[in-house]
Amino acid sequence: xxxxxxxxxxxxxxxxxxxxxxxxxxxxxxxxxxxxxxxxxxxxxxxxxxxxxxxxxxxxxxxxxxxxxxxxxxxxxxxxxxxxxxxxxxxxxxxxxxxxxxxxxxxxxxxxxxxxxxxxxxxxxxxxxxxxxxxxxxxxxxxxxxxxxxxxxxxxxxxxxxxxxxxxxxxxxxxxxxxxxxxxxxxxxxxxxxxxxxxxxxxxxxxxxxxxxxxxxxxxxxxxxxxxxxxxxxxxxxxxxxxxxxxxxxxxxxxxxxxxxxxxxxxxxxxxxxxxxxxxxxxxxxxxxxxxxxxxxxxxxxxxxxxxxxxxxxxxxxxxxxxxxxxxxxxxxxxxxxxxxxxxxxxxxxxxxxxxxxxxxxxxxxxxxxxxxxxxxxxxxxxxxxxxxxxxxxxxxxxxxxxxxxxxxxxxxxxxxxxxxxxxxxxxxxxxxxxxxxxxxxxxxxxxxxxxxxxxxxxxxxxxxxxxxxxxxxxxxxxxxxxxxxxxxxx
Amino acid sequence: xxxxxxxxxxxxxxxxxxxxxxxxxxxxxxxxxxxxxxxxxxxxxxxxxxxxxxxxxxxxxxxxxxxxxxxxxxxxxxxxxxxxxxxxxxxxxxxxxxxxxxxxxxxxxxxxxxxxxxxxxxxxx
Numbered sequence: 097x098x099x100x101x102x103x104x105x106x107x108x109x110x111x112x113x114x115x116x117x118x119x120x121x122x123x124x125x126x127x128x129x130x131x132x133x134x135x136x137x138x139x140x141x142x143x144x145x146x147x148x149x150x151x152x153x154x155x156x157x158x159x160x161x162x163x164x165x166x167x168x169x170x171x172x173x174x175x176x177x178x179x180x181x182x183x184x185x186x187x188x189x190x191x192x193x194x195x196x197x198x199x200x201x202x203x204x205x206x207x208x209x210x211x212x213x214x215x216x217x218x219x220x221x222x223x224x225x226x227x228x229x230x231x232x233x234x235x236x237x238x239x240x241x242x243x244x245x246x247x248x249x250x251x252x253x254x255x256x257x258x259x260x261x262x263x264x265x266x267x268x269x270x271x272x273x274x275x276x277x278x279x280x281x282x283x284x285x286x287x288x289x290x291x292x293x294x295x296x297x298x299x300x301x302x303x304x305x306x307x308x309x310x311x312x313x314x315x316x317x318x319x320x321x322x323x324x325x326x327x328x329x330x331x332x333x334x335x336x337x338x339x340x341x342x343x344x345x346x347x348x349x350x351x352x353x354x355x356x357x358x359x360x361x362x363x364x365x366x367x368x369x370x371x372x373x374x375x376x377x378x379x380x381x382x383x384x385x386x387x388x389x390x391x392x393x394x395x396x397x398x399x400x401x402x403x404x405x406x407x408x409x410x411x412x413x414x415x416x417x418x419x420x421x422x423x424x425x426x427x428x429x430x431x432x433x434x435x436x437x438x439x440x441x442x443x444x445x446x447x448x449x450x451x452x453x454x455x456x457x458x459x460x461x462x463x464x465x466x467x468x469x470x471x472x473x474x475x476x477x478x479x480x481x482x483x484x485x486x487x488x489x490x491x492x493x494x495x496x497x498x499x500x501x502x503x504x505x506x507x508x509x510x511x512x513x514x515x516x517x518x519x520x521x522x523x524x525x526x527x528x529x530x531x532x533x534x535x536x537x538x539x540x541x542x543x544x545x546x547x548x549x550x551x552x553x554x555x556x557x558x559x560x561x562x563x564x565x566x567x568x569x570x571x572x573x574x575x576x577x578x579x580x581x582x583x584x585x586x587x
Numbered sequence: 588x589x590x591x592x593x594x595x596x597x598x599x600x601x602x603x604x605x606x607x608x609x610x611x612x613x614x615x616x617x618x619x620x621x622x623x624x625x626x627x628x629x630x631x632x633x634x635x636x637x638x639x640x641x642x643x644x645x646x647x648x649x650x651x652x653x654x655x656x657x658x659x660x661x662x663x664x665x666x667x668x669x670x671x672x673x674x675x676x677x678x679x680x681x682x683x684x685x686x687x688x689x690x691x692x693x694x695x696x697x698x699x700x701x702x703x704x705x706x707x708x709x710x711x712x
Contacts, residue, residue: 229663229666233670236670236673236674240670240673240674243681247681252685252688252689253701255684255685256685256694256697256698258681259616259678259681259685262674262677262678262681263610263619263623263678266627267607267610267623267626269670270630274633277633277634277637277660280637
């Protein structure tokens with residue numbers, strides 16, 4: 097049983113998807129999704145316990161040994177992502193039933209949970225696999241499921257957002273496919289470990305440069321890195337609340353992990369960052385993204401859109417950390433992947449609570465609500481502090497790590513951009529706080545009651561951002577083993 | 588190998604550019620999907636070309652043949668074709684829904700209607 101953990105955590109959600117379709121009733125489908133997420137989470141915990149000791153798990157699918165067969169490899173770099181994705185999925189499974197009941201007619205709820213299962217299986221598969229082509233397959237499984245999920249949003253605008261994401265996401269996925277094809281053409285293998293070895297023996301090769309460029313751009317589209325982010329604000333803000341929580345916390349993070357996996361494990365940092373000026377490009381794109389994303393977040397009039405644009409800014413920090421290609425930079429990037437996922441999940445969950453009570457999330461309509469729903473808005477403030485990076489919040493820990501990494505590499509301009517972007521974060525979080533607490537509530541508003549499950553999940557996420565801001569041992573240990581695993585150093 | 592000897596790769600590049608250009612330049616959702624399909628098909632051809640062996644036959648073991656094409660890229664692309672079909676199906680389904688919701692398949696018109704909606708919302712508020 098323990099031996100099969102790497103594949104079980106992907107297969108169980110995958111098998112639960114058709115079950116959800118068969119038992120259309122909302123309650124049963126929700127239960128099935130809960131079981132899928134809970135078992136995936138249990139598997140992820142089991143795997144993390146082993147990888148934190150520095151063990152690398154190899155699992156041969158169907159007993160076919162690599163390079164002919166597909167291999168799952170769980171090491172320090174992907175185990176934290178498995179934990180993150182399955183944890184968020186588990187929390188969403190508690191959050192979603194009540195939230196989705198208010199946004200979707202009962203006949204479609206079963207299909208909604210089937211898509212959630214597929215999306216979860218895809219994301220976990222991307223993280224777990226050790227085969228380059230398998231990454232593409234799982235990427236498309238999760239993407240197709242997420243297009244469908246976004247299209248379920250209440251307003252008709254969701255359809256446009258889903259279509260735009262479908263076009264851009266498919267281009268991103270196909271770019272990855274081209275990159276994999278090129279690197280397969282020059283090495284003749286798809287197994288990641290094999291690829292890494294053969295690429296390191298190649299030397300100068302133009303097809304390799306093409307492969308690196310295609311993979312990097314493809315994954316940058318999927319991760320909504322700044323100039324390639326066009327699909328993201330619509331997709332996150334128009335989708336049903338539960339989907340917003342899940343995708344904002346996991347979708348772009350998995351794409352960033354895939355980028356790291358290709359750049360560091362397969363191509364190797366010394367090759368990838370030498371044949372192309374990825375450090376300069378990444379730092380530039382990261383800086384522009386941080387500032388532009390935060391700036392646009394300040395100008396939005398809808399709470400969910402503020403959060404979506406802020407994500408583009410926050411991805412800029414992660415990209416900057418990755419581009420440094422140092423162990424400190426990667427640790428900071430991983431820390432921010434984990435911390436930002438929790439913070440954004442908390443905020444989108446709170447936005448879902450607001451949505452349920454008011455039927456909308458524009459900043460006009462939340463005026464004065466701090467007094468009517470003090471707990472929800474207290475959680476928004478707590479998680480918002482994390483976005484700004486106030487000390488004792490999780491956001492501070494990862495920003496501090498990023499700042500030290502930038503100072504170590506002498507990138508003072510980037511550090512200035514990080515600080516400026518944090519100031520802008522203060523503005524956009526401040527605008528929400530100002531609207532909620534310091535304005536008069538609109539007359540005659542009586543918000544509907546909110547289910548306990550949703551508030552509990554929001555509170556848990558918000559409190560976890562503070563907890564991981566104070567007790568940093570777990571995320572720091574995960575991030576350090578991850579960066580060590582990616583750079584190939586002994587942990 | 589001359590430039591003409593790589594004709595299949597030239598076709599790949601030309602198809603890819605036509606596809607990408609169609610996706611970018613056309614505002615009609617169906618035309619966008621056609622462009623997307625062309626773009627994907629070009630990548631399928633890239634993979635299939637990789638597996639081709641000069642003088643090789645289909646990879647079915649038989650005493651009369653010794654040289655076979657490489658089956659792996661072909662199998663890979665079978666998976667990618669399935670993905671392409673699923674993407675097209677989902678895209679078309681979305682196009683149907685968009686047509687139901689907006690009464691148009693033109694992106695500019697749909698966005699125009701969206702802006703009018705927002706303006707009315709603001710007026711109502």
